[in-house]
Amino acid sequence: MADTPHLYLVDGSAYIFRAYHRLPPLTDPEGTPVGAVYGYTTMLWKLADDLHKADGPTHLAVVLDKSSHSFRNEIYDQYKAHRPDPPEDLVPQFPLIRHATRAFSLPCIEEPGVEADDMIASYARVAQDQGWNVTIVSSDKDLMQLVGEKDGARIDMLDTMKNARIYIEEVEEKFGVPPEKVGDVLALMGDSVDNIPGIFGVGPKTASKLIAEHGDLTAALDAAADMKKSKLKERLLEHRADAEMSRVLVTLREDCPLPIALDEMKLEGVPPEPLAAFLSKHGFTSLLKRLDAGTGSPSRKTDLNPARQDTPGAAASSEGSRQPLPDFPAVDRSAYECVQTIERLEHWVERAHAARLVAVDTETSSLDCMLCDLVGVSLALGPNDACYIPLGHGGSDMFAEKPQQIDRAAALAALAPMLASEAVLKVFHNGKYDLNVLARNGVDVSPIDDTMIISFDLDAGRQLDGIGGGHGMDELAERHLGHTCLSFKEVCGTGRKAIPFGEVPLDKATEYAAEDADVTWRLYQHLKPRLATEGGTKIYERVDRPLVPVVAQMERHGIKVDRTRLAKLSEEFASETARLEKEIHQIAGTEFTVGSPKQLGDVLFDKLGYKGGKKGKSGQYSTDQSVLERLSGDGAEIASKVLEWRQLAKLKSTYTDALQEAINPETGRVHTSYSLVGAQTGRLSSTDPNLQNIPIRTEIGRQIRDAFVASEGHVLLAADYSQIELRLAAHMADVPSLKEAFANGEDIHARTATEMFGEVNRDTRGRAKTINFAILYGISRWGLAGRLGVQPDEAQAMIDTYFQRFPGIQKYIVRKLEEVRERGYSETLFGRKTWFPRISSKNQAERQGSERAAINAPIQGTSADIIKRAMARMMPALEEAGLAHVRMLLQVHDELVFELPEADVDAASAVIERVMAGAAEPAVRLDVPLGVEIGTGTSWGAAH
DNA sequence: CGGATCACG
DNA sequence: GACGTACGTGATCCGA
Structure with missing residues (x-):
């Protein structure tokens, strides 16, 4: 319907908070922070540019929060009470949001005593009642209540950061109930950010379940009386009043006085002059260029620029750090x-x-x-x-x-x-x-x-x-x-x-x-x-x-691979998997695709009735290794057979079959491709085929390594850094006892076990090893508990002990996180940066994920730097020793694989050991020695 | 094309 | 018992 007006209502205040946390901290030429403003500007640009496109705006207005006080404070004095002050470098950006809006010549609505959400609801309803379509540009969950259709006029939402439309299905997916019931769910679950109480102990899952089951809030609360005794029942009964008040707080007012008329929101075109002035003042040069290059401004009838696919985040991140560009002519x-x-x-x-x-x-x-x-x-x-x-x-x-x-x-x-x-x-x-x-x-x-x-x-x-x-x-x-x-x-x-x-x-x-x-x-x-x-x-x-x-x-x-050997393995694996498949079908009493986790899950947990099936967010039973191992431990023979089938099927398809395919007909060898920019930490990655994940951990998998062989008269030499990441952690976090242990050539996990548990045996050493790795990866009591098979509080006690014994580690973690939060990136000993744009995300999972990665990146990255330096120096060093014919073939993160005449093994080993052990120097002087272990053999498997 | 799974450091 | 639990990768399969 080309002539149906389509009103876009932009939730400006919510946007900048979100943009602030997701975009890097940029400053304009005057030093004013503008990261969020930049994101906001690109968003408006994109919206304005969509004028005349299908589903694009014909009318547009920005709605901002003028003050935090509203009718909700009258009802509940604690409403939004504990909200922390906005971050220091966001405050100066608030007025700029207004400037940006004005620069686009767009109407900007802000009314004292009225929250943006209510204003948006009121405008959306009025427009819908006139038969207009409405798009609310926001991802605020409160606003999801409005989504839906009335007399053919539709209200939807647009999340510009995820570039996702939110309509009824999306709301139902998020809340488990249709939009008109979202308010009931919100009332039960509450909102810690706005300090809406809800019912203590009830979260989204329980809330949506209750509403879906009983229909609405009142019915759900009424039903509490008849529930069987539980914590939930108690809470529903005790906090009923909280929920009812919360219901009022989350209800959007749709009757706010409207300061400007809908017609005034008509979007016709953006006059370029004020926009150019704004872009130039804040150093948004790439946008300015587009403005100059395009037909003038966004939303002119001709589509202005083909180059408009970057996301705000990506564009902003480079914008902020950009040098003044030499004035190049457009590409011709x-x-x-x-x-x-x-x-x-x-x-x-x-x-x-x-x-x-x-x-x-x-x-x-x-x-x-x-x-x-x-x-x-x-x-x-x-x-x-x-x-x-x-x-x-x-x-x-x-x-x-x-x-x-x-x-x-x-x-x-x-x-x-x-x-x-x-x-x-x-x-x-x-x-x-x-x-x-x-x-x-x-x-x-x-x-x-x-x-x-x-x-x-x-x-x-x-x-x-x-x-x-x-x-x-x-x-x-x-x-x-x-x-x-x-x-x-x-x-x-x-x-x-x-x-x-x-x-x-x-x-x-x-x-x-x-x-x-x-x-x-x-x-x-x-x-x-x-x-x-x-x-x-x-x-x-x-x-x-x-x-x-x-x-x-x-x-x-x-590298040369033995095709005959691989083919033989393929055959063995094929007949074994066929046999297993038959047995599995027999036990299941049905023929199904063993390789389909979905079918397998249904067979195990529905058909055969095994207990403890857990469905993930895809609604599918999990059947991964840990699940199957548990079932097998409980005596389910089918589970151990599936495990075996999986191992063989994996080895066959990923390795023995694929590696034969990968043999280059010209050279008769396998040539991987390393990506130098593949891993954020600075590691290499390997593709087509990936030679960095060839099996080694199981006996059956190790046979595949035996198929990587040296050419006639030659041997393969594998040189590994031993425990390099732990050594680097000891150095970087400055932990005397760990450094000493490495200096003395001790078994580091045993040393950790002594420090932590007072004695070394197989059990304590194993636990110590797990804890050592947990530290490198950033730790949580739950993660460690899962790995060690203990309770979280026990895991927490171990973490405490660890930090007590090695206080440098904890200080290091705190210091690194502070640094990353402040600067936006982590650094290796050699100055490699890895950026963490989510380190201050409001989303807990996102933020904590970034924190763990940020703790790990300097260590993993420094290790990558060191082996890279060794690689760069290796051939010159070998040449100097008269060993120019030694060939370096593979790198597997802490290992280098060489091919050389057998007679040169001793001479080459000495050079390789020296180059690898000394690779940090002279740029960095480590407090710990770098241990290198070397092995040789006619195959890669034998060289270990 | 995304999710699940599993191979490696 | 809300959230979701270790860092970094790539390949394969299934099923929409």
């Missing part, structure tokens, strides 16, 4: 050159030498850099000053004429000296990929910089909800340059219609490929200076940058 793809003659190529190479800095990108026939063919190379020397050199286009149709392009070998020969020249810096985005492709084509590249890694070293962890915090080029272009890159899909299509890049016509290919180089060049100009101003230089230059060529080479080496 028509400016790019397609280089088709050797003369033109030589011209570009010459210019690259003169510029001494060139952004480079390669295009290939597939995403696997160990299998693909090189299809073209692009270069960029400045904004819009970029070219594409096609080298492998056409050819799928043998009869069609290939487009004109330089002979690949000739072109690479022309490029190679420049790519290898120490005098020309080559900038890539994810250079490891390009390095591998070029190396496979006989071209070495050095020196290089990498914008993906720079972004990671600056902004790891800064994203919220995994949105907008990645380090991919398209994402960074949006975030930092306000530019939308041509997508690969647009160029190559998708699904069955997809074509390889080599079949893309040259004009389109040039636009896509040269743009990538151009954007890389621009990102480099933007990100590189930030390293210096934001303290990222050390970690980038000393740790991550040198690692790129090293890891690239490891990937190219690959």
